[in-house]
Amino acid sequence: MRRIFTVLALSVAMALGLLQAVPNDANAQGRNDVLVIGMATSDLISLDPAKAFEFAGVGLVTQIYDRLLDFPPGSYEAPEASLATSWSVADDGRTWTFKLRDDAVFHSGNPVTAADVVYSFKRVVVLQDQPSFILTQFGITPDSLKAIDDHTVQITLDKPYAGGIFLACLAAGVSSIVDSKVVMEHAQKTDKYPDGDMGLTWLATNSAGSGSFILRQWAKNERVALDANEKHWGNVPKVKRVILKEINEATSRRLQLEKGDIDIAWELFPDQVKALEGAAGLHIDKFPSTTIYYVGINTREGPLANAKVRQALRYAVDYDGIINNIMGGAAKQINTFIPEGFAGYSDKIVYRQDIEKAKALMAEAGFKDGFEISIDTGDQTPNPELSQVLQASFAKIGITVKINQLVSAQLWPRYRAQEHELIMARWGPDYVDPHTNAQPFADYTAKQLSWRNVYENDQTAELIKMAGAEMDQAKRIDFYKQANEIIQEDGPYIFLFQPLYQYGVRDNIEGFVPPPSFDLWKLYTISKG
Template sequence: MLANRPGENMKKGVSKTVWTIALIIVVVVIAAVALMIQKPVKPAQPAQNVTAPSPTALDTLIIAMDTSDAVSLDPARAYEFASCLVANQLYDKLVDFELPDLVHVKPEVAESWEVSPDNRIYTFHIRKGIKFASGNELNADAVVYSLQRVIKLKQTAAWVLTQFVSKPEQIEKVDNYTVRITLDRPVAPSFFLATLTFTTGAIVDPKVVEAHAKGGDMGSDWMTDHSAGSGPYILESWERESQIVLVANPNYWKGAPPLKKIIIKHVPEPTDQLLLIKKGDVDIAWDLQADQIAQLAGTSGIVIEKVEGLRLIYIGMNVAVKPLDNVKVRQAIRYSIDYDSIVSNILKGMAIKWQTIIPKGLLGADPNTPYYKNITMAKKLLAEAGYPNGFEIELTTPPTYPQIDIATKIQSDLAEAGIKVKIVQMTQSEMYEKYRKQGLQLVLAGWGTDYPDPDDNAEAFGNYRVKQLAWRNSWYDDYAANLTEKAALEPDLNKRDAMYKNLSEYILENGPFVILYQQVHPYVLRDWVKGFVPDPTFFYLDFSKIYKKVGS
């Protein structure tokens, strides 16, 4: 009979199923509540930007930068940004600077020194107990060999030393721990000592170098991608267009550095560097652009270190071209430019307004910035100079960012004063070749300091006799040239400082330059990188003082 009542059987089946499902739900809810009472649910955690490095990575520093300019890691040849940066980790010098101070040299291999009354003879006393990575002793023989080697090899960077010491025999061993250097001419001690801090002043291991010499090259071919120093690190490998790897020197005389390995990855594109630093795959990104820096500002786990570099960007005004020979015309150009807009809107803060020839951070730096955009003053000066309706002039610039943007802004600014600027775009190589032959009218260019002494800038901007920037702009001013040469000889640091400030003020008013700004270099770090002191040059950074630590 039951088989004859399918509808009733279906209702009973559905009812039973519903009750079963309800019972399961009740059980699940009760279990969930019990679980919550036993262990409260944690609030959702915000997503982390990167995963902190594992403890095994804490002894390794990974840097992303463009190393394509590196030619050789031999300190007698190294003259490029990446080359000098790496060489400074591999070698010690007689004296050095300790960041952030770029005014007072500090003892390093030389624990002390004396200078003769005529400022020509320097006697250095070598610190005892220093060993090269090989275990060989660093003594007077090594110092003499290293500095004579620079002169004998005659590589590009040799001029830093040979401008004072033209012959190898002027570098002599007095005894096992004393070296005497006799200069061609007397100069301010602070000047000569500053140049010894450059890469060409590095001390190499003579025994190791000579063991790899061939064809009279004093080991230079082998030294291209090997090291023979006493610095905190040893060159383990250099894979071109890939990476440079340094390992800690077990014989380092100042004690083992905290980081056992430095890996400098060749990452030429800033966009790739940005991705790597965001992910935490690298510890430091070297070459990020202003927009990328702005993008990272305030990002958790990221630290942005900025430092005023030693590079100045300026407009050169060739006084052989009328009306640039008139000082009032040159002043009118200075009063036509909106410096603040260039720094803020084009460079987005990656520069500081700076109008004198010696960059901030060096002896003799003058922070005076009297010029600002004042079209009324510019027109008044032009009228007094005999050009009430302005004039036409060419401005040469490389066709790259930010130069072309700056040139366009200057063109617009000068137009307000009645000066019609025609922008001429040239590749840098072509532009500088023509510039060196006094062949340009206005030029947008830059000058980077080779070593942190004011003479490097003063000679270029003030002394036409050396045929650098003053000469290229046909500015033959004997007052500036004589003051430049005199300041290079002044042994008193305070008097020398005052002389360079005097020179800077004179060129600021009378010279053929519009100093636009001083570049700011940003370093982007993960916050676990500690002990990093930003470097305004390109070779004083000391990796041996850096360590990594997760958390505060």
């Protein structure tokens, strides 16, 4: 009887147009206030800012939550004011004070206060989930956080750090501010957290934010629905609802875009883009992702320990063939560890294919007749194809390359154990600041990429350490540039390219600012004409 009554009630509500349930995609396309996006969201595990570290999860956190600082649409060199209206650092370089805006409220109606900031950061530190290092790398503990008054927060670091790095990390997803009252109401005792999980279980599928959108529904493996927060203090969305429809196959995204079932198709590949050429009513937007594809060179011993051999490898690569044939034009050559869009990026290309120069360097190094080497690569496109191009390129200068194609569970442990000779790899930043790339690529003491390739350069390591403590932004960026020049000449990498994200967009979509990654996409700018 209860079920019959419910169905009847729903039917009546639908007939009256009062039902607020998630619309189907066909209806959504006929409504100017609903935006439908098709994208791969199968990696979505949690919507909790303290846990979310996957592509889709962090992207959704960006829409639902506010942070002290944030990156405005299309500008990623330095964060700007958000919940914090001003900030300062004491003479000790360790004590930061943030003044909060007084008109921000959570979706629950509770005001955003300094106590919420303290609680949000404290739970990140205590829960110690994947993204927690973004805050704990500054020595932040529960005792480091203090609410001076309702709108003043003080954060004390363990030592002075470059302001640009710290502030960029406060604009990361893990630094989102949660409604402490709501979260504490939903804390549960679990086996892992017998004293309470600080809302970790509940926030995985619910929200307690103050952002431009309110979580309405997460139907796992189907869709996520977000409603506009019309009471947001500054960034009120231009549509009333956003539907993120899970479409994991790029071809399916392309077909649904053509049919008009979705407004935006996230991340199309060259085959899909080519198929859409000349299609009426839509276009392709492109933007470089922040991921860098590179070859790691183990410098421990043998020919690869010779800097001239490493230079020869860089000159031998068929960069144009990689970008035009393997990537279908959806990539941009890069010769730096700082991606386009970050402060300190340089578009200067040092290496282009020059076989004669590569042969001369091999001869100078004493390897005129070449040698045999292996390259480890993953089994997912485009890594095997890239490795084949490298194999053919190096053959032109007498180097015979054996390709070891491995699954990820084999590939990355070998890399971390320094067991490779060459490796086809990629790197994506953890937060929006050059330090997140400069440190792993150039400071071997960080025990990341430079260390994995047995490249122990004290000069570059010291430059990165100085950059990490430099409060003057211009000086800090100059340290990175100096380190990058050394790495380009002497380092253990062949920087290949940044992929281009390609988005299929209906022509009636306005205000779409293509981002380098989903966590930097601000949906509130988009409207439907």
